[in-house]
Amino acid sequence: MIRPSLMGMLLIALLLAPAAVTAAVLVERRLGPSAAGWVAALPIGFSVAVLAVSVDAGAGTAAAMALSAAGHVPAQIAFGVLFAAVLVRRGLAAGLAAGVLAYVGASLVLAELPVALGVAAAAPALALAPRLMARGRPRPATRRGPSTTALTGAAAAAIVGAAVLTSRLAGPEVAGAVTAFPTISTAVALAVVSGDGAPAGAHSLTGLVRSLPCYMAFCLVIAAAAPAVGLASVALGLLACAAAAGLTWRGVALAPPALAR
Numbered sequence: 001m002i003r004p005s006l007m008g009m010l011l012i013a014l015l016l017a018p019a020a021v022t023a024a025v026l027v028e029r030r031l032g033p034s035a036a037g038w039v040a041a042l043p044i045g046f047s048v049a050v051l052a053v054s055v056d057a058g059a060g061t062a063a064a065m066a067l068s069a070a071g072h073v074p075a076q077i078a079f080g081v082l083f084a085a086v087l088v089r090r091g092l093a094a095g096l097a098a099g100v101l102a103y104v105g106a107s108l109v110l111a112e113l114p115v116a117l118g119v120a121a122a123a124p125a126l127a128l129a130p131r132l133m134a135r136g137r138p139r140p141a142t143r144r145g146p147s148t149t150a151l152t153g154a155a156a157a158a159i160v161g162a163a164v165l166t167s168r169l170a171g172p173e174v175a176g177a178v179t180a181f182p183t184i185s186t187a188v189a190l191a192v193v194s195g196d197g198a199p200a201g202a203h204s205l206t207g208l209v210r211s212l213p214c215y216m217a218f219c220l221v222i223a224a225a226a227p228a229v230g231l232a233s234v235a236l237g238l239l240a241c242a243a244a245a246g247l248t249w250r251g252v253a254l255a256p257p258a259l260a261r
Helices: 004-031 033-040 044-057 059-071 073-090 092-111 117-132 146-169 172-180 181-196 198-229 231-251
Strands: none
Touching: 004 146, 004 181, 004 231, 033 117, 033 172, 033 181, 033 198, 044 059, 044 172, 044 181, 044 198, 044 231, 059 117, 059 198, 059 231, 073 092, 073 117, 073 181, 073 198, 092 117, 092 172, 092 181, 092 198, 117 198, 146 172, 198 231
16 A cells, blocks of 8 residues: 555656656757757656655665666666667657667666666767767747647656656665656656757757766765765755756757747
């Protein structure tokens, strides 16, 4: 049976997911798809998952889940790079399939390795990956109807809710792999492609990869601090995320200011 406190966390997750998608779409209109992808990859849904697991199973389990999620950053990079590369050549369906397969395949490999090795491999991968992806200034976004944003947000809410439930039912290592999947980033990429085409979608995925140091900083702080300070570790993780954001934002390619909406 789901505890009332956990049910509250689930409701928060279901509200945050569409809110995060809506925020990213608004950012896209103003600053372009790369900025939208960067915003979408921030650990908004994952922070709720950490709180939910801490309440339901204890800070130690939440710390283990966060460490597992940090170890899956290379899988997130593989997702973004392959999704973007296939998207511009073969279209949305093939690109999404390639990204999901890349994430699953990389996760299976990482599951056989020490988590520390996955964390260590993330740093050089994060430095190299943006060079393999869309570069230059993206075109400004076009306006799209509210139905696209609403449907995308609803899908993100459903998947984030499922991830939080999986965090309770599975072990922390599996939960880390599930919650690390870039659900909100995928939803935003789908919305961007539907409104502005494959090149814009590729730029949003470049923003995802550039934002991952923020996600990793959050996860590592949770993994280190949660056993000692419990729920307060989420605040510390968000501070670390904000510090990393100040650095990674500089690399985001923005749409031309005169044309951005």
